Amino acid sequence: MSYQIHQVDWGSQDNPIRQIRERVFVCELNIPKAIEFDGRDTTALHFIAYADNGEPVATARLCKDGLLGRIAVLPPHRNRGIYSQMLTFILSNAASNGLESICINCLLDEVERFKNKGFSPCGCVFMEAGIPRQRLQCPIAQCDSSPFTMVH
Template identity: 30%
Template sequence: MISAKRVESEKEREDAFYVRQKVFVEEQDVPVHLELDEYDESAIHFVAYDDEMPIGAGRIREPEPGIAKVERVCILPQYRGQHLGNLMMDKMESYAKEAGLTSVKLNAQSYAVTFYEKLHYEITSPEFLDAGIPHRAMQKNI
């Protein structure tokens, strides 16, 4: 059974880092020192599972009052196309609403802009490079 949840234990946190390592470091060649950063200690992490196997990850931070910043959203390649990105975003947006945050920002890899637009995010920047990968800043009010 596939599910997603807020990380509540060190094991779940390591599971989220496992997925990020597979997607960002191994698949997309992001240097590990950029992928695992100083915000991992304070961010709220989320993980998706297929039974016990970690298959998705993401995190939220509050860089400014009332604003959620969604980051590091990823799904293992063999699970893409099954709407798991929607599941992850729903969990993270629900958390943001419950925490009283009013807006969600993210930096989407340019290929994923259409995915986020379907979730009602709007582009707020020209294209820029992050870790050598084209991105667009996006935002929506919740």
């Protein structure tokens, strides 16, 4: 299956974004809606991956301060490379969106993969919605935007 990734506007695409994130984060991971939908969505850049049948199957957001997050992939599309495709797409387009650096609050088992792309740890491991995470940061000019080797 092939995927098309597009940068989209929250105002016109909030419904599919909400549906995907609610299913993944609220229903699967039990993250409270108040944490998941934190008010930064209206000013963030959003990305949706569409399956070859036009169905929205994954989403992510990139905040104006460079924080990449809310990466959600619907269960039937996991382990098919979409997570990696989305990250590669977003990183390769970050500079054109006026960002000089990008950061991510990643799961601990993903830290090494991001380090291999040029990211460095910022601060200590912390808990976010009951999940241990590490903030990593990378200047856009030093970020390796070649395909990630992640399986999600």
